[in-house]
Amino acid sequence: MSDSVTHSPRPGVSVGSTSEFSLFFHVKPGQGAALRTALLDLQQTPGYRPGDYGMAVGTIHEARFVLFDDDTRLAFVTSFDGPWDAYMEDFFTSGPTLELFDVIFKHTEGYDGLPDLTALKAFILSAQQTAGAYARNYGGTVHEIRKAQRVNAAFQQVLDQPGAAEALQHPALKALLEEAAD
Numbered sequence: 001m002s003d004s005v006t007h008s009p010r011p012g013v014s015v016g017s018t019s020e021f022s023l024f025f026h027v028k029p030g031q032g033a034a035l036r037t038a039l040l041d042l043q044q045t046p047g048y049r050p051g052d053y054g055m056a057v058g059t060i061h062e063a064r065f066v067l068f069d070d071d072t073r074l075a076f077v078t079s080f081d082g083p084w085d086a087y088m089e090d091f092f093t094s095g096p097t098l099e100l101f102d103v104i105f106k107h108t109e110g111y112d113g114l115p116d117l118t119a120l121k122a123f124i125l126s127a128q129q130t131a132g133a134y135a136r137n138y139g140g141t142v143h144e145i146r147k148a149q150r151v152n153a154a155f156q157q158v159l160d161q162p163g164a165a166e167a168l169q170h171p172a173l174k175a176l177l178e179e180a181a182d
Contacts, residue, residue, distance in 0.1 A: 010084035011125065013134040017141055018061065019084065020134040023076040023127040025108040032071025035107035039065050042100055056094040059087060059142055065104065074108060079134075081141040088124065092117045155180065 012019045027035055042048055042065070047055040055063065063078040080087045091097055098114065105111045105123075114120045140148070155176075158164055168177060 011128040011130045012084060013131050015134060015136050016139055017081050018079050018136060019082075019087070020131045021076075021078045021080060021084075021087070022129050022131055023124065024129055025074045025076075025105070025110075025127050027067070027072050027074055028107055028109055031107040032067065035074065035104070036067060036071060038103050038107065039067070042104065045096075045100060047096075048100075056097040057087070057090045059090060061142060074104075079136075081143070088117065088121055092120050 012021055014020075043050075046052060048063075057080070059081040061079045061081075063076070066075040066077070067073070068075065091101075092114070102113065106113075110126055111123060112119075114123065138145070159168075
């Protein structure tokens, strides 16, 4: 069964419970180098370092920033679980994410800080574009995917136990073992 693509009253396309999020900004004149440095610093922040997998907003599948047009434009592209307004609320209340947001976006035109959730939504809506097409190669929310990873790790630990081979002969485990063999 495949997830259907839906459009909401907010920008962005959803596939199942996950929505795409594409923002495009103009970099303030002369701020390209400082923004590039801020992005490199972000990449060394807990949750954003390669392999950390612990971003403050736990519904984000991935996030990327792309400087283009000779560092005069910035794209922020991500996908997240749930509706747009809930994502904005999570983003605004996540603490560290909001601080990181400020360090990056102070280099973009139209950014005057984020005194409240209304200001955040207005700034985002001014830059957000809906994707012309959006597809996913897997289903599931971030929570479901992380749970599946934990269950798999636990199953692998069970397989390492003495006596596991005997216990796994039970017919009720046939479907699980066939899937695990893949």
